[in-house]
Amino acid sequence: MSIPALFQPLTIRGVTFRNRIWLSPLCEYSAGLDGVPTDWHMVHLGSFAIGRAGLVMAEATSINAVGRISPHDVGIWNDEQVASWKRITDFIHSQGVAAGVQLAHAGRKGSTAPGWGADYEDSTPANQGGWRTVAPSAKAFGDYDVPVELDAAGVDTIVDDWVHAARHAISAGFDLVEIHAAHGYLLHQFLSPLANERTDEYGGSLENRARLLRRVVQAVRAEIGDAVPLFVRVSATDWDERGITVTDVATVAGWVHDDGADLIDTSTGGIAPGISIPTGPGYQVEFADTIRRTAEMSTNAVGLITLPEQANEIVESGKADAVMLGRELMRDPHFALRASTALGYSLPYWPDQYLRAQP
Numbered sequence: 001m002s003i004p005a006l007f008q009p010l011t012i013r014g015v016t017f018r019n020r021i022w023l024s025p026l027c028e029y030s031a032g033l034d035g036v037p038t039d040w041h042m043v044h045l046g047s048f049a050i051g052r053a054g055l056v057m058a059e060a061t062s063i064n065a066v067g068r069i070s071p072h073d074v075g076i077w078n079d080e081q082v083a084s085w086k087r088i089t090d091f092i093h094s095q096g097v098a099a100g101v102q103l104a105h106a107g108r109k110g111s112t113a114p115g116w117g118a119d120y121e122d123s124t125p126a127n128q129g130g131w132r133t134v135a136p137s138a139k140a141f142g143d144y145d146v147p148v149e150l151d152a153a154g155v156d157t158i159v160d161d162w163v164h165a166a167r168h169a170i171s172a173g174f175d176l177v178e179i180h181a182a183h184g185y186l187l188h189q190f191l192s193p194l195a196n197e198r199t200d201e202y203g204g205s206l207e208n209r210a211r212l213l214r215r216v217v218q219a220v221r222a223e224i225g226d227a228v229p230l231f232v233r234v235s236a237t238d239w240d241e242r243g244i245t246v247t248d249v250a251t252v253a254g255w256v257h258d259d260g261a262d263l264i265d266t267s268t269g270g271i272a273p274g275i276s277i278p279t280g281p282g283y284q285v286e287f288a289d290t291i292r293r294t295a296e297m298s299t300n301a302v303g304l305i306t307l308p309e310q311a312n313e314i315v316e317s318g319k320a321d322a323v324m325l326g327r328e329l330m331r332d333p334h335f336a337l338r339a340s341t342a343l344g345y346s347l348p349y350w351p352d353q354y355l356r357a358q359p
């Protein structure tokens with residue numbers, strides 16, 4: 001039987017993914033105030049490994065305490081966090097599945113209310129665990145608190161923190177690292193003229209606005225060595241004519257490819273409130289396709305990919321090397337098992353414990 005494109009293995013550097021159905025990073029707001037992942041993360045992420053995703057990507061995981069989106073985000077800046085992540089990656093590996101982590105810094109979108117349960121909106125007050133945020137410019141995101149503009153030394157510290165986090169990610173057993181440069185978080189804030197008003201070497205031209213991202217990619221690549229895949233999640237467009245476009249982002253993708261990134265995880269949006277995004281099934285696939293062809297590098301598509309046939313077509317047609325699913329995998333952590341059946345493929349690595357559920 002021929003293997004559907006969606007189920008063909010993919011090797012990037014030293015890691016082979018058994019299939020191209022990947023878990024998109026999903027913030028769970030389920031850590032304590034210490035940023036340590038909990039049993040929730042074990043069961044949540046473990047379920048996708050049982051469900052045979054080709055890659056389980058852990059959520060936006062902060063490189064330092066002020067980079068968290070909310071006080072309940074996970075981090076990877078200390079040994080206690082590393083030890084807790086290690087339990088989770090050990091389980092994912094026991095299922096033959098690759099484990100990745102999205103390393104993140106929220107910048108001016110940090111210190112906000114978690115997804116639920118807070119009695120405040122927007123920025124977290126100091127007496128509830130909030131902190132002063134940092135950003136390329138002292139320009140707030142909507143009604144959030146105004147961030148502190150990073151000076152040159154502050155920018156250098158961010159690069160160092162990314163390197164330490166990458167080192168910790170390897171100690172924690174992750175097979176790959178993704179740098180979060182999308183959705184209006186710190187590295188995207190530097191990239192976009194909608195958030196970056198600097199006049200130094202980090203502001204102005206696209207080259208300057210991409211400088212911090214490039215420094216982070218180069219430094220992380222040097223830290224993790226040649227065998228570990230490095231992904232970068234981008235927002236391929238700000239969906240605003242004054243912001244970044246797919247042409248800009250494809251250019252930046254080419255640069256970071258030269259700097260050691262292997263794959264562009266292609267999302268969009270998030271830089272400012274009030275910008276409408278024309279969503280629909282597979283609405284971001286075209287951007288993954290454009291970046292893949294322009295930068296001549298691997299991409300994955302993400303965004304309203306919900307059907308086995310749709311996912312298979314994206315990979316088969318060469319628009320992307322893999323698909324990431326977020327909400328559909330939350331609805332059905334066993335999507336890959338179901339998709340194999342739908343595509344007429346007898347999955348050879350169905351979990352033994354679930355064999356009696358095989359159609």
Ligand SMILES: Cc1cc2nc3c(=O)[nH]c(=O)nc-3n(C[C@H](O)[C@H](O)[C@H](O)COP(=O)(O)O)c2cc1C
Pocket residue numbers: 024025026027028059060102180182183233267302303304305324325326327328
């Ligand atoms: C609950 C939730 C949490 C998310 N957390 C993250 C995150 O940590 N990092 C990230 O890059 N995107 C995050 N996203 C965006 C998803 O990764 C994904 O790109 C988006 O949901 C579109 O894919 P989907 O239509 O398959 O859900 C989140 C989305 C949801 C719904």
